Amino acid sequence: MSYLDNLRAVTPYVPGEQPKAENIIKLNTNENPYPPAPGVAKILGEIGGKEDRKYPDPTAGRLTEALAGRYGVKRSQVFVGVGSDDVLGMCFLTYFNGNKPILFPEITYSFYPVWAELFRIPYETVALREDFRIAPEDYRRENGGIVIANPNAPTGIALSLSEIEEIVAGNPDSIVIIDEAYVDFGGESSLSLLDKYPNLVVVQTFSKSRSLAGMRIGFAIASEELISALQSVKYSYNSYTMNHAAILAGTASVEDEEYFVKTCKQIVRTREWAKGEFAKLHFTCTDSRTNFLFVSHASVPAKKIFEELRARNIFVRYFPLPKIDNFLRITVGTDEEMEKLFAALKEILAACRTGGIL
Numbered sequence: 265m266s267y268l269d270n271l272r273a274v275t276p277y278v279p280g281e282q283p284k285a286e287n288i289i290k291l292n293t294n295e296n297p298y299p300p301a302p303g304v305a306k307i308l309g310e311i312g313g314k315e316d317r318k319y320p321d322p323t324a325g326r327l328t329e330a331l332a333g334r335y336g337v338k339r340s341q342v343f344v345g346v347g348s349d350d351v352l353g354m355c356f357l358t359y360f361n362g363n364k365p366i367l368f369p370e371i372t373y374s375f376y377p378v379w380a381e382l383f384r385i386p387y388e389t390v391a392l393r394e395d396f397r398i399a400p401e402d403y404r405r406e407n408g409g410i411v412i413a414n415p416n417a418p419t420g421i422a423l424s425l426s427e428i429e430e431i432v433a434g435n436p437d438s439i440v441i442i443d444e445a446y447v448d449f450g451g452e453s454s455l456s457l458l459d460k461y462p463n464l465v466v467v468q469t470f471s472k473s474r475s476l477a478g479m480r481i482g483f484a485i486a487s488e489e490l491i492s493a494l495q496s497v498k499y500s501y502n503s504y505t506m507n508h509a510a511i512l513a514g515t516a517s518v519e520d521e522e523y524f525v526k527t528c529k530q531i532v533r534t535r536e537w538a539k540g541e542f543a544k545l546h547f548t549c550t551d552s553r554t555n556f557l558f559v560s561h562a563s564v565p566a567k568k569i570f571e572e573l574r575a576r577n578i579f580v581r582y583f584p585l586p587k588i589d590n591f592l593r594i595t596v597g598t599d600e601e602m603e604k605l606f607a608a609l610k611e612i613l614a615a616c617r618t619g620g621i622l
């Protein structure tokens with residue numbers, strides 16, 4: 265027996281690299297290439313830390329109010345946290361306390377098994393179909409809760425609203441969390457199902473579609489009852505999760521709907537153009553409804569392309585995992601960044617051809 269026996273042993277989630285070098289093209293963590301709404305910089309300049317002597321508003325009232333208005337729900341149906349990772353972790357802790365295993369797809373956001381392990385929640389993963397689609401009918405077995413990323417990551421593939429409804433309606437005795445981190449790039453949000461299904465929790469983030477990954481803002485929308493349970497757990501752990509700057513920056517972002525729509529549309533436009541460019545270079549692409557593409561080359565291994573891109577200061581994400589180890593997840597950057605990516609890919613493929621890999 266040693267004091268070390270009392271440590272909580274966990275294998276942490278591994279975030280994508282954040283290289284510090286200048287002149288790199290960073291397409292590895294699905295950040296938005298465009299700046300946040302202009303009102304964000306303005307408000308941050310104005311407050312300049314003046315309020316930070318005091319504790320922030322523990323209810324994050326202004327942000328909660330803005331989100332309730334934007335999504336047409338009551339304030340008491342909105343919970344905000346330090347990125348959706350904080351919100352999702354809090355949801356796991358609050359909603360998954362049974363003995364039956366929770367379910368999530370075998371290939372999905374790799375934080376889900378980490379929270380399950382951390383909070384000692386039993387879980388089972390559900391295989392995807394051959395084409396990487398989630399099969400809603402496979403979520404009809406006994407479970408203690410369900411988590412679905414929609415669109416899913418890293419595949420980028422979305423379920424339709426009726427497929428999501430099939431899962432939520434088929435599991436009235438379980439809480440079903442839909443992680444909509446990428447929904448603003450062309451998925452269908454399940455928020456419209458909230459009136460019908462009290463067991464549904466929708467989680468979204470400001471990190472991708474609102475260009476605020478660094479501010480750490482995420483939120484959940486659900487029935488008053490489920491949100492109230494989440495608040496109780498939060499206030500039992502840390503009352504002041506959201507700092508003053510994040511509350512005001514988030515509010516400014518929500519208030520500028522026009523800018524939000526414009527930047528999301530630009531990313532979708534670049535994504536659809538990029539799909540065509542990948543096809544010309546003999547890559548297959550999933551039908552991504554996100555701000556990233558999940559691609560695989562007909563003959564050159566993904567790992568090789570990943571390494572060659574890295575040597576050229578272009579960072580993309582490679583997962584050395586079963587079933588997806590011949591794919592790359594590439595964030596949709598600006599048109600200019602994508603042009604540079606394709607120029608590098610052409611060079612790499614040409615070199616492989618001469619080198620006999622192709």
Ligand SMILES: *Cc1c(COP(=O)(O)O)cnc(C)c1O
Nearest residue numbers: 347348349373413445469471482
């Ligand atoms: C990025 C991401 C999140 C978390 O993002 P935060 O920055 O913590 O808000 C959650 N789920 C999925 C599927 C993501 O890709």
